[in-house]
Amino acid sequence: MGELVQVILQPPLDSFADDGEDTLEIPASTVGEAVRSLCQRNVSLAEKILVDGALSPHIHIFHNGKLVPAEACETRRVENRDEVCLLTAIRGG
Secondary structure, eight states: OOEEEEEEEOTTGGGGSTTOOSEEEEEESBHHHHHHHHHHHOHHHHHHHEETTEEOTTEEEEETTEEEOGGGTTTOBOOTTOEEEEEEOOOOO
């Protein structure tokens, strides 16, 4: 584990966090590690953002305001107090 990262859950994901918080501090060295740690701590949230153990295509992750493709999460390094934001894709018609 590495730095303390601020993980921000945008609605409606925040409603699935076990403690009801929308911002959590999680120790991690990469964006992917932050997401895995989040899922280990919040099983009900993991059920909403993971599909067969992989990030759902309906979840977008931003690191300090920049979109991180799912395939880049494991290599995107984080520093102390960085922000990792999870939000759901908006669908419409």
